[in-house]
Amino acid sequence: MAQVLPNTGLRLNGCRGKRNPGRPAVAAKGFSLLELIAVISIIMILSAITVEVVQRATRTMRLQEAAVSYSNLLQQARIRAVRDDKYYSVLTTAGAGNVPPTAFVDLAQNGVYAAGDPVMIFPVGVSPMPFASGPNIVGLEAQFLPPGPGSLLTVNTTAAGPAFGTRGLPCTPTIAGPNATCPNLSPAGLPTAYISFMQNTQSGNWMAVTVTPAGRIRQWAYTGGNWTAQN
Numbered sequence: 001m002a003q004v005l006p007n008t009g010l011r012l013n014g015c016r017g018k019r020n021p022g023r024p025a026v027a028a029k030g031f032s033l034l035e036l037i038a039v040i041s042i043i044m045i046l047s048a049i050t051v052e053v054v055q056r057a058t059r060t061m062r063l064q065e066a067a068v069s070y071s072n073l074l075q076q077a078r079i080r081a082v083r084d085d086k087y088y089s090v091l092t093t094a095g096a097g098n099v100p101p102t103a104f105v106d107l108a109q110n111g112v113y114a115a116g117d118p119v120m121i122f123p124v125g126v127s128p129m130p131f132a133s134g135p136n137i138v139g140l141e142a143q144f145l146p147p148g149p150g151s152l153l154t155v156n157t158t159a160a161g162p163a164f165g166t167r168g169l170p171c172t173p174t175i176a177g178p179n180a181t182c183p184n185l186s187p188a189g190l191p192t193a194y195i196s197f198m199q200n201t202q203s204g205n206w207m208a209v210t211v212t213p214a215g216r217i218r219q220w221a222y223t224g225g226n227w228t229a230q231n
Contacts, residue, residue, distance in 0.1 A: 059203040062123035066198055067207040067219040067230070069120045070103055074162055074209065074217050076118045077105045081164040087171055087182035089163040092128040101127050103161075109180060111160065125202040131157050134197040135206055140227045144210045144218060145193060154190040154213060162194040162211050170194055170211045184213075 070090075077088045088105050093113065095101040104119040106112075113119065122128065134140070141155060156162075156172055163182050165171035170192045171182035186192050191213030199206050206222035207230075219230040 056203065059125060059200050060205065062126055063198065063200040063203075063205055063207050064219075064221075064230070066122050066126040067209055070196065070198070070209050071217050071219055071231075073103055073105065073118060073120045074164075074211065077162070078164040078168045078215060078217075080105065080107070080118075081166055082168045085166050087163055087165045087173065087180075089159070089161050089173060091161040095122070095127065100124070103128065106161075122198070125200050126198055127201055129197040129199050129206075131195060131197065134195065134208060135222055136225060136227065137195070140195065140208060140210070140220060143227060143229070144212060144220075146213065154186060154193045156186065156192050156194055159194075162196060164215070169215050170213065 074090055077090050080086075081088045086109075088107060089109070090103055091106050091111060091113075092103045093101055101122045102113070102119055103122070104113045104117045107117050108114055131137075145154065156170075159173055163171050163173050165182045165184055167184065169184050171184050172186050172192045173180055173182045184192060193213050194211040196209045197206060198208070208220040208222070208227065210218050210220065212218075220227045221230055222228075
C-alpha cells in the first residue's frame, strides 16, 4: 500500500526499508584463490629465509661460545699450575653417540678425566679438531707469534694438549708418569706456543685458540681465508 508523506504529497511505494529495485546490489569484496596462494607462498619463503638466518646465527654463537669456554679453561690450568707448583695439560675427549666432546685440565697427569678436574662441554655441533686439519696455519702463526728468526717453529704440534708450567708459561711435556717434566723451551731450544682448533661441523666454520710463548690466550675466527682476532 502506498504511503503519503506528510506535508509533501509524495507517495512511497512498498514497505519501508525495502531496497529500491532500480538500484544495483553491491557485490561482496573478497580474495581470489590465486591471491591467497601468492600470499601463502610469500609467507613460506620469508619463513624459510628467517629459519636459515636464525640457524646460521645460532651455529656461529655456539662456535664462539666454545672458543671462549676453552680459553677460560686454559686460563684455569695456567692459574692452577702456578698455585700448585706443578705443570698441567688441557686435554680433549671425542664425542660418541649422545655424549658430547669435552676438554678438561688433567690434574692427575694421567691422561684420563677424573671427578674434580675442571672441565668444559663443547656445544652441539662443535668439535675439537686435530692440529693438522686447521686451515691456513701459517697465516695464523704469522699473526700471533712474536717476530724473530725461527719463531714459526715454536708451535707445539705433538703434545696431547696445551700445557702450562709452574711459572704460568706454556711448556712442552717430556715423559708421562711421576717423573714427567715440562720445560718452557721446546726440544729445539725455542719458547713453546700452542694452537687449538675447533669447528662447527654443521656450518663448517672454524675458530682457533692460541697461546703465545708469554702465555697470552687469544681467540681467532676464520673467515674468507684469513684469521681475525676476537679478543
